[in-house]
Amino acid sequence: MILNLDTHFNPFPGKREIQFQSFTFSGGEPHIKINPDFDVSETVTITHRINSFNDFGLLLLAIDALKRMEVKLINVFIPYFPAARQDRVMISGEPLSVKVYADILNSLKLNKVTVFDAHSEVTPALLDNCEVISNHTFIAEVLKKIGKEVKLISPDGGALKKIYKVSEYLGGVEVVECSKSRDVKTGKLSGFKVYNDDLEGIDCLIVDDICDGGGTFVGLAEELKKKNAGKLYLAVSHGIFNKGFDVFQKDFEKIFTTNSFREFDNEMVEVVKLKL
Ligand SMILES: O=P(O)(O)OC[C@H]1O[C@@H](O)[C@H](O)[C@@H]1O
Numbered sequence: 512m513i514l515n516l517d518t519h520f521n522p523f524p525g526k527r528e529i530q531f532q533s534f535t536f537s538g539g540e541p542h543i544k545i546n547p548d549f550d551v552s553e554t555v556t557i558t559h560r561i562n563s564f565n566d567f568g569l570l571l572l573a574i575d576a577l578k579r580m581e582v583k584l585i586n587v588f589i590p591y592f593p594a595a596r597q598d599r600v601m602i603s604g605e606p607l608s609v610k611v612y613a614d615i616l617n618s619l620k621l622n623k624v625t626v627f628d629a630h631s632e633v634t635p636a637l638l639d640n641c642e643v644i645s646n647h648t649f650i651a652e653v654l655k656k657i658g659k660e661v662k663l664i665s666p667d668g669g670a671l672k673k674i675y676k677v678s679e680y681l682g683g684v685e686v687v688e689c690s691k692s693r694d695v696k697t698g699k700l701s702g703f704k705v706y707n708d709d710l711e712g713i714d715c716l717i718v719d720d721i722c723d724g725g726g727t728f729v730g731l732a733e734e735l736k737k738k739n740a741g742k743l744y745l746a747v748s749h750g751i752f753n754k755g756f757d758v759f760q761k762d763f764e765k766i767f768t769t770n771s772f773r774e775f776d777n778e779m780v781e782v783v784k785l786k787l
């Protein structure tokens with residue numbers, strides 16, 4: 512049984528859905544009422560796209576309601592895990608945000624928590640009974656859509672381990688390693704480096720987990736262009752795109768993402784819908 516808290520997001524098409532009503536009280540608090548017309552002895556999988564604290568709150572309320580209805584086995588599918596990037600304390604005074612979310616979920620004794628393309632190994636290490644869905648089939652689908660040979664571009668050291676696994680899954684597509692620096696205090700990016708001088712006319716697919724403002728990818732695109740690379744494509748599992756898409760217009764042919772975070776309606780972007 513599936514409880515899709517975000518009614519625009521259904522990664523389990525065809526599975527029976529539990530009906531519910533959710534709304535926000537006038538004071539701003541989320542609320543939910545789950546219809547009791549289902550067999551509580553079955554496992555229930557809650558799916559939710561979390562991009563605000565209220566979204567997380569609604570998830571917690573739904574878990575509590577199901578427990579009170581005596582559902583014993585509850586799975587949760589949160590494709591984009593909140594604060595996954597706040598996985599270490601960089602400077603004193605910051606919280607270890609991802610652990611705050613993980614601790615709350617762990618306290619609820621869930622049967623399974625599934626996340627899609629975890630930012631780092633920290634999220635699955637912190638969560639009890641965690642399953643991570645890799646980006647392999649997403650990237651394979653992207654390559655099919657591009658329909659020609661590309662090199663895979665790893666934007667930084669953090670993405671390397673994952674991109675080599677993708678390359679292996681795809682039968683050994685060549686990987687180009689790159690690096691960048693980010694100022695801990697200001698978040699400003701600089702010093703983009705591409706460790707391959709043989710990119711003349713070569714089409715490139717940059718692969719990463721998250722695109723937020725896009726600075727990483729625009730900076731990298733400029734370096735790739737200096738090496739006369741061919742067409743540039745970007746594939747990110749979780750699209751936030753907080754600065755919109757105009758920033759990519761000059762350098763990129765197309766951007767691929769999934770619907771793990773939200774929906775998109777822009778001709779530069781092609782969305783591969785998540786299906787489990
Ligand atoms: O440059 P923007 O898009 O803001 O940020 C995205 C980058 O920041 C990292 O955490 C992500 O893994 C990605 O490399």
